[in-house]
Amino acid sequence: MKAFAYVNATNEREVVAALKTDGIALPLAGGQDLLARMKDYIDSPDRIVNVKNALDTTVTSTPEGGLKIGAAVKIIDLYENQQVARMYPALNAAAIEIGTPQIRHQATVGGNINQRPRCWYYRNEEFVCYKKGGSRCFAVDGENQYHAIFGNDGPSHIVHPSSLAVPFAAYGARFRVLGPKGDREIAASDFFTMPTLASVLKENVLEDEEILTHVILPAPGNVRSGHYEVRYKASHDWPLAFTTVVLTMNGNRIGSARVVLGAVAPVPWRSKPAEAALAGKPLNEDTAMLAAEAAVSEAKPMSGNAYKVQMAKTAVKRAIMRAAGLKTV
Numbered sequence: 450m451k452a453f454a455y456v457n458a459t460n461e462r463e464v465v466a467a468l469k470t471d472g473i474a475l476p477l478a479g480g481q482d483l484l485a486r487m488k489d490y491i492d493s494p495d496r497i498v499n500v501k502n503a504l505d506t507t508v509t510s511t512p513e514g515g516l517k518i519g520a521a522v523k524i525i526d527l528y529e530n531q532q533v534a535r536m537y538p539a540l541n542a543a544a545i546e547i548g549t550p551q552i553r554h555q556a557t558v559g560g561n562i563n564q565r566p567r568c569w570y571y572r573n574e575e576f577v578c579y580k581k582g583g584s585r586c587f588a589v590d591g592e593n594q595y596h597a598i599f600g601n602d603g604p605s606h607i608v609h610p611s612s613l614a615v616p617f618a619a620y621g622a623r624f625r626v627l628g629p630k631g632d633r634e635i636a637a638s639d640f641f642t643m644p645t646l647a648s649v650l651k652e653n654v655l656e657d658e659e660i661l662t663h664v665i666l667p668a669p670g671n672v673r674s675g676h677y678e679v680r681y682k683a684s685h686d687w688p689l690a691f692t693t694v695v696l697t698m699n700g701n702r703i704g705s706a707r708v709v710l711g712a713v714a715p716v717p718w719r720s721k722p723a724e725a726a727l728a729g730k731p732l733n734e735d736t737a738m739l740a741a742e743a744a745v746s747e748a749k750p751m752s753g754n755a756y757k758v759q760m761a762k763t764a765v766k767r768a769i770m771r772a773a774g775l776k777t778v
């Protein structure tokens with residue numbers, strides 16, 4: 450690891466000020482992603498700015514009936530928060546599936562959302578791909594079994610690694626960010642960016658020196674929600690495909706739906722075909738199956754990951770079944 454300067458900021462404005470430097474400065478939260486990247490020489494910042502004593506560590510109610518979650522809230526505290534569990538059960542379900550107990554006790558909400566891709570070419574210093582300023586994607590003709598099955602126009606074919614990003618997008622969360630020009634709020638669904646040659650070095654709209662400070666969830670309203678992850682192994686590791694569904698009910702029927710898939714695209718992937726298949730239908734297994742088929746109708750897998758299409762379909766169906774309170778197996 451290259452030597453670096455360390456700044457222990459005590460409030461959010463100090464973080465933003467400390468990120469301004471002639472070299473490279475990065476925020477450090479739980480360190481579960483950043484320190485690994487530094488040890489592997491994927492990133493070699495000149496300065497790291499500890500945000501754990503500077504950003505909000507609380508979950509508070511909003512006047513609108515929703516919740517405001519500080520970026521420095523640890524994932525274990527998010528999971529154990531009773532209001533989160535009662536109001537946003539799919540978020541609670543996603544939180545407990547992340548990594549291991551050790552990771553959940555260190556990692557934060559802000560760090561989880563801003564973690565960098567897990568693509569093994571990206572994580573290996575020998576491979577200078579588009580995401581590291583190179584001129585090719587090694588996954589296209591290489592090992593792509595864990596890569597995208599949607600949004601595969603390139604230049605990068607990553608799947609977004611954040612498990613929390615998906616329920617946040619499904620529940621219609623907004624992200625508050627702060628930078629040198631002040632603060633702004635961005636819908637979670639607009640925060641993450643599809644790769645282009647101009648944007649491929651990043652996965653979201655954050656500018657240099659901008660940080661995520663809060664996630665603001667709207668009042669849940671009359672919704673039923675469900676979350677389901679398909680994993681290679683139950684103990685830990687990222688899911689192969691997962692889904693959060695949030696269904697606004699109209700009596701016994703589904704009025705409208707948000708269906709967001711994870712681990713299948715460079716961004717949390719909202720499935721309009723699945724949402725259309727759910728609208729106006731009764732909430733039962735037949736409807737779940739129709740929506741699951743619709744969800745994968747536009748999948749474009751790569752050479753080694755067609756198997757993920759069935760997994761994504763299963764995740765959509767079972768997330769809807771969970772929202773309905775039905776058994777998934």
Ligand SMILES: Cc1cc2nc3c(=O)[nH]c(=O)nc-3n(C[C@H](O)[C@H](O)[C@H](O)COP(=O)(O)OP(=O)(O)OC[C@H]3O[C@@H](n4cnc5c(N)ncnc54)[C@H](O)[C@@H]3O)c2cc1C
Nearest residue numbers: 476478479480481482483548556557559560561563612661
């Ligand atoms: C074995 C294993 C299994 C895992 N499984 C999963 C999984 O299933 N799902 C999942 O989602 N993750 C998984 N992870 C990843 C882990 O959850 C993330 O690395 C962790 O959540 C990152 O949070 P952190 O607070 O440690 O972030 P850090 O490592 O401190 O930071 C991550 C990145 O975000 C930036 N950053 C941090 N805070 C902010 C902020 N407030 N504003 C802007 N930028 C910020 C940092 O500069 C850095 O680039 C797994 C990790 C391991 C090792």
Ligand code: SF4
Nearest residue numbers: 568570578586605606
């Ligand atoms: S998928 Fe993205 S991160 Fe992976 S090799 Fe291709 S460009 Fe790099």
